[in-house]
Amino acid sequence: MATPLSASAFLAALRAEGVRVQEHGSWRTHNRNAKGPWGGVHGVMIHHTVTRGTADTVAIVRDGYSTLPGPLCHGMIAKDGVVHLVGYGRANHAGLGDPDVLAAVIAERRPPTDDKATVDGNRVFYGFECENLGDGKDPWPEAQIEAIERVVAALCRVHGWGARSALRHLDWQPGKVDPRGPGMDWDSVLAAVAKRLGGKPPTTPLPSPTRPKVSLRELVEAAEHDPSAKGAPVTYSGTRIVEAALVDEGLLAKRYLDGHYGTATKDAMSGWQERCGYHGRKPGQPADGIPGKTTLTKLGKKHGFDVKD
Incomplete structure (x- = not known):
């Protein structure tokens, strides 16, 4: 130190x-x-x-x-x-x-x-x-x-x-x-x-990347959490992984990479769901932005993470 x-x-x-x-x-x-x-x-x-x-x-x-x-x-x-x-x-x-x-x-x-x-x-x-x-x-x-x-x-x-x-x-x-x-x-x-620095280069290579796993259940819980009714926002590390993928898709601004599944993240996920062909229950209604296994799995396959229930 x-x-x-x-x-x-x-x-x-x-x-x-x-x-x-x-x-x-x-x-x-x-x-x-x-x-x-x-x-x-x-x-x-x-x-x-x-x-x-x-x-x-x-x-x-x-x-x-x-x-x-x-x-x-x-x-x-x-x-x-x-x-x-x-x-x-x-x-x-x-x-x-x-x-x-x-x-x-x-x-x-x-x-x-x-x-x-x-x-x-x-x-x-x-x-x-x-x-x-x-x-x-x-x-x-x-x-x-x-x-x-x-x-x-x-x-x-x-x-x-x-x-x-x-x-x-x-x-x-x-x-x-x-x-x-x-x-x-x-x-x-x-x-x-x-x-x-006058030393020898590091000889051990960097680790091969492994695919992180995100919990669908915890993401849904974070997405459905209402801070105004239930206190502070839910922070879940898996949200950061999903947010990074949504940033790469051009659906979320980098400043919202905070692990909070708030309005901006929900809107971005809605955009991804619509790209995958899903929409709201009523005609003209946007997708709800609550993670679903099918669309989340598609996002994970493209951006290097797996989904667990």
């Missing part, structure tokens, strides 16, 4: 590693510290943004959304390799993740497949979003990949960590797929980081 760097030391570490940095506003004091602690820190997490255009992406990761306030990271790595600093301290980037993955990061060993979402990642990781559409087709330029390697190496160097102290969002939280796309080879990134 390491104490987070001061903002000045953080900036100095990046620059010492040759990172091209652009500072935005009062980034040094822009954080979510009032909502919970930050530190000790154990590693560096890399994400993609599902956005296009550097200026718009900077604005989004700095300010966030009404449902997910910014900052959404500490720095945004643009396609040209410039790292835009937008916040420092606790940031809404990692969310809840797998304790076994955290243990692997601390031990600097290959992370296991993530299947739980119980540990606060916003507290324990530096976070960097990367400008990319996240559709599996948008390429990762060499300048951007090199900037990722330099950022990770900078923080590992100053904290005395190895390359396995870096991880992807998809390693941390079930249902996440970021970062992905042509040119994003994580084993190569880790090897380059290790070389920069």
Whole structure:
């Protein structure tokens, strides 16, 4: 465990590693510290943004959304390799993740497949979003990949960590797929980081992805829950997996990836049900958005998860 760097030391570490940095506003004091602690820190997490255009992406990761306030990271790595600093301290980037993955990061060993979402990642990781559409087709330029390697190496160097102290969002939280796309080879990134640090590349490969399972019963319970009548929204990790699939389908905005089966998720599921040929009980009525086994199974086959009753 390491104490987070001061903002000045953080900036100095990046620059010492040759990172091209652009500072935005009062980034040094822009954080979510009032909502919970930050530190000790154990590693560096890399994400993609599902956005296009550097200026718009900077604005989004700095300010966030009404449902997910910014900052959404500490720095945004643009396609040209410039790292835009937008916040420092606790940031809404990692969310809840797998304790076994955290243990692997601390031990600097290959992370296991993530299947739980119980540990606060916003507290324990530096976070960097990367400008990319996240559709599996948008390429990762060499300048951007090199900037990722330099950022990770900078923080590992100053904290005395190895390359396995870096991880992807998809390693941390079930249902996440970021970062992905042509040119994003994580084993190569880790090897380059290790070389920069003067060590040997990690020799154990990343685990083969396994298909997570979501519970139809728990999803239906979450979808039918009425917060106004029954208290706080139901949070279920399987909802995050389904939400990520709906985001990939273009039916749900990324800002609603929160594990709450609210109105936005229900509307998105309704859209998926209608794509599958299902509609409401009355003519012209939209599908209800309550998960059904047939349409949920179709979504899972396309996006890599299985359905259990």
